[in-house]
Amino acid sequence: xxxxxxxxxxxxxxxxxxxxxxxxxxxxxxxxxxxxxxxxxxxxxxxxxxxxxxxxxxxxxxxxxxxxxxxxxxxxxxxxxxxxxxxxxxxxxxxxxxxxxxxxxxxxxxxxxxxxxxxxxxxxxxxxxxxxxxxxxxxxxxxxxxxxxxxxxxxxxxxxxxxxxxxxxxxxxxxxxxxxxxxxxxxxxxxxxxxxxxxxxxxxxxxxxxxxxxxxxxxxxxxxxxxxxxxxxxxxxxxxxxxxxxxxxxxxxxxxxxxxxxxxxxxxxxxxxxxxxxxxxxxxxxxxxxxxxxxxxxxxxxxxxxxxxxxxxxxxxxxxxxxxx
Ligand code: PBG
Numbered sequence: 001x002x003x004x005x006x007x008x009x010x011x012x013x014x015x016x017x018x019x020x021x022x023x024x025x026x027x028x029x030x031x032x033x034x035x036x037x038x039x040x041x042x043x044x045x046x047x048x049x050x051x052x053x054x055x056x057x058x059x060x061x062x063x064x065x066x067x068x069x070x071x072x073x074x075x076x077x078x079x080x081x082x083x084x085x086x087x088x089x090x091x092x093x094x095x096x097x098x099x100x101x102x103x104x105x106x107x108x109x110x111x112x113x114x115x116x117x118x119x120x121x122x123x124x125x126x127x128x129x130x131x132x133x134x135x136x137x138x139x140x141x142x143x144x145x146x147x148x149x150x151x152x153x154x155x156x157x158x159x160x161x162x163x164x165x166x167x168x169x170x171x172x173x174x175x176x177x178x179x180x181x182x183x184x185x186x187x188x189x190x191x192x193x194x195x196x197x198x199x200x201x202x203x204x205x206x207x208x209x210x211x212x213x214x215x216x217x218x219x220x221x222x223x224x225x226x227x228x229x230x231x232x233x234x235x236x237x238x239x240x241x242x243x244x245x246x247x248x249x250x251x252x253x254x255x256x257x258x259x260x261x262x263x264x265x266x267x268x269x270x271x272x273x274x275x276x277x278x279x280x281x282x283x284x285x286x287x288x289x290x291x292x293x294x295x296x297x298x299x300x301x302x303x304x305x306x307x308x309x310x311x312x313x314x315x316x317x318x319x320x321x322x323x324x325x
Contacts, residue, residue: 026301028072028324030310032118032271033317036209037061037080039100049205050276051283053315055081058104065108065115071321077118077165077313078105081210082125090134091126094152102159109160118192119156121149121177122168130214132168132222140221145170150180157186163245167194169222175242192271193244196232196258199223202251202277209276232258236266244268246311251275253300256307263308272309274300279315294323 011021036047036055043057056064065076080101086093093099105117122132123145129135133145145168153164164181166173174193181189199220207213224231236247247266249259250273263270282300286293297316304312314320 024302024306026298026305026312026320028317028321029074030305030312031073031301031317031320032075032077032311032313033068033073034077034079034313034315035061035064037078037100037104039081039083047205047209049208049280050315051287052319053209053279055209058100058107061104062108062111065112068318068321069112069115071318071325073317073321074114075116075118075163076108077120078108079120079206079210080104080125081212084211087126087128089128091123091148091152094123094126095148095155097155097158102155105156105159105161116162117160118163118165119153119161121153121156121164121166121173123148123152124168124212124214125210128215130212132219133170138216140170142170142172146173146176149173150176153177154180154184154186157181157184157189161189163190163192165192165194165248167197167250169194169197169219169224171238172242174239174244178243190245191243192246192248193239193242194250194273195235195239195244195247196255196262197223197248197250198226198255200226200251200254200275200277202254202275205276205280226254229258229261232261233265236262240266240268246271248273248313249309251278252304252309252312253278256303259304259307259309263310269310270308271311271313272304272307274304274312274314274316276315282316294319298323 012018038055038057040057041059044060045055047053082093124132133140239247246269247262248271249255252272252274259272282293282296285291
């Protein structure tokens with residue numbers, strides 16, 4: 001026998017000991033399920049690059065939310081796929097209170113007042129330029145975009161949104177939206193800011209799902225440079241001052257250090273967005289039999305929690321909830 005007083009393996013010797021020494025857990029309470037909404041009735045189309053994820057018409061979204069609520073999922077982030085004919089430079093359809101998006105939110109809240117609905121504020125789903133901000137002469141105009149984002153947020157709050165999610169990365173948008181909400185009596189509507197949203201190649205499948213890829217250029221003048229982490233602290237400071245309720249890091253997997261950085265430095269809840277490309281990679285490798293997709297999924301979600309996320313937006317939410325039943 002060697003003299004080894006500290007033997008860490010003792011705390012791994014069986015499943016019960018491993019459970020009582022486990023530092024982090026993922027539960028369905030931690031997860032937000034993103035959902036893709038399309039026009040029509042009884043319409044369901046799978047996103048080719050995201051096996052198991054569908055664009056659903058309003059009636060089927062309602063059914064989907066009902067089945068998710070039964071599984072213990074309670075928060076949903078809705079993204080609309082808008083008909084090309086309705087897209088224009090000013091994202092006008094995003095301000096139409098009778099449009100697909102707000103009317104669906106209304107119906108969801110009418111059927112399931114207990115469901116928490118998070119919405120997306122950005123111009124890209126409605127913009128003929130496919131950018132998150134207003135484009136003029138090839139440039140994204142910050143302050144002019146804020147006017148549109150505030151109106152968009154108000155339409156969504158009026159429809160019953162519980163959490164507004166500005167995903168556009170314009171400067172000052174959290175403060176502008178907070179003021180617009182408060183002035184109109186929506187002091188209880190939360191803001192989950194996409195605080196550190198990086199200009200990432202991992203969004204590819206999402207842009208396929210919504211047909212929302214930029215028509216020219218890229219998003220690097222507003223989304224963050226993947227090389228930077230101190231810049232995330234600047235964004236987080238501003239969001240805190242401007243009235244955000246949650247700080248989000250997006251994507252999650254290649255940015256676990258940024259999740260950790262924000263959770264170490266801020267007391268607000270930290271959200272992480274396990275994005276479309278991260279989902280697609282797991283599904284593709286699992287379909288080839290190269291990895292065990294379910295085990296990899298659980299390990300990924302756990303790693304995001306361990307890094308410091310309190311909340312995870314993930315396309316895996318429903319299958320994770322199902323696996324725990
Ligand atoms: C757009 C938006 C994007 C995502 C959420 N909101 C894409 C983008 O910025 O181009 C990506 C989500 C994902 O990849 O799962 N404002």
